[in-house]
Amino acid sequence: MSVINVLVVEDDPFIAEDIREALSNVDYTVVGVAHNKKDAIHLLSKSSPDIALLDINLGDNLDGIQIAETINTDYQIPFLYLTSYSNKEILDKVKHTLPMGYIVKPFDEADLFTAVEIAISNFYQINKADALHINTVNSSVPNPLTQKEFEILKDIYQGSTNSQMAENHYISINTIKTHIKNIYEKLDIHSRSEAIVKIRTLLGS
């Protein structure tokens, strides 16, 4: 990750410009500045940022929180809240959106920089916990899976059916079955549910 793309959602153009400049000074690229919810959501899909800075009290409502929910469901990037004040009611609402941080205005370049760095670092370390690698699996079984078998195991973990896998891999459903048979034997299991549970325990522990 050489250059980090930031999306800023802030209705006050003055502050927005402040932020953009501060970010530029510390080697971030501001790929977009949105002044309302609509723009924000549009820019999210268009500019694919690595992180978002959200003003909580966008407009008069709590549009920032809704944007956060959109990010959580549709995009998987970290985000930080910007706010000029903080009280318990708002806090209770934003807590549930799992922000990677919270920046209270006024803030300076250093605040911004540290918050963004921590947020990105934490986010990827937390979310790599469910990245499934072939070595994770093979390091815990006597008979290692082949690459193809692992690909199919991943599909099973994602809930695919045999016919779906056959289509996606451009191979016969019989071949899929053969691979699955081998996987089951290597992992010493007898159903996809067991396979999923096995992977879960591998990732969890």
Place this chain on the structure above:
Amino acid sequence: MSVINVLVVEDDPFIAEDIREALSNVDYTVVGVAHNKKDAIHLLSKSSPDIALLDINLGDNLDGIQIAETINTDYQIPFLYLTSYSNKEILDKVKHTLPMGYIVKPFDEADLFTAVEIAISNFYQINKADALHINTVNSSVPNPLTQKEFEILKDIYQGSTNSQMAENHYISINTIKTHIKNIYEKLDIHSRSEAIVKIRTLLGS
């Protein structure tokens, strides 16, 4: 969690007292104030805090980071860094300790409060990833599951087969099937793999 116990690690007694007072004003209990690494580690085991606030540059070295590592390995509580400045070298080191946040001095009560609230909330939401509660499921579907249906869903999530569930619940496999049919309809899914995936997304990312 009615009262939240906080451990403060800060070598400057002046600032430490500041923090203690600020925290008391917002209903936290400061269970200990450590002025060096040794005291900090001692207080960790003795006072079992819910969260720790760590001064990064304790003494002259980066003892705060070592305390953080101790927390990560031996205690599972969230912590926040306190620091009077921020630069890239330090930041790179602290990032790896996965702090739940970073507070740059000077800060006021509100900053402290929001940071602690967010930290605790995030921490438990991140780490609760393996507790499945019926409300977690029902809060995300239009048609709520009944208790029995939820029990069966949990079994499915654990990889049980229908006949296993029938045995464990002392009911007919036909009844199991009926429940599963209802579950599928309520969750808008069509197989146990989909069910497991659905639960996974509810719990995790």
Place this chain on the structure above:
DNA sequence: AAAAATATCACCCTTTAGGGTGAGCTCCAC
């Protein structure tokens, strides 16, 4: 070049899961 591992596919058959319909029971609310 020979051997081994991997990937591909085709049968067969059994078991499990999924889906539709109907129905009896209990418990609680109205």
Place this chain on the structure above:
DNA sequence: GTGGAGCTCACCCTAAAGGGTGATATTTTT
């Protein structure tokens, strides 16, 4: 005491998954 919600069960059928055997390419290793 009627009605609804929830739990129970049965029977039917189809679809999907699981398991066994065997076989042919392709690729990698030796």
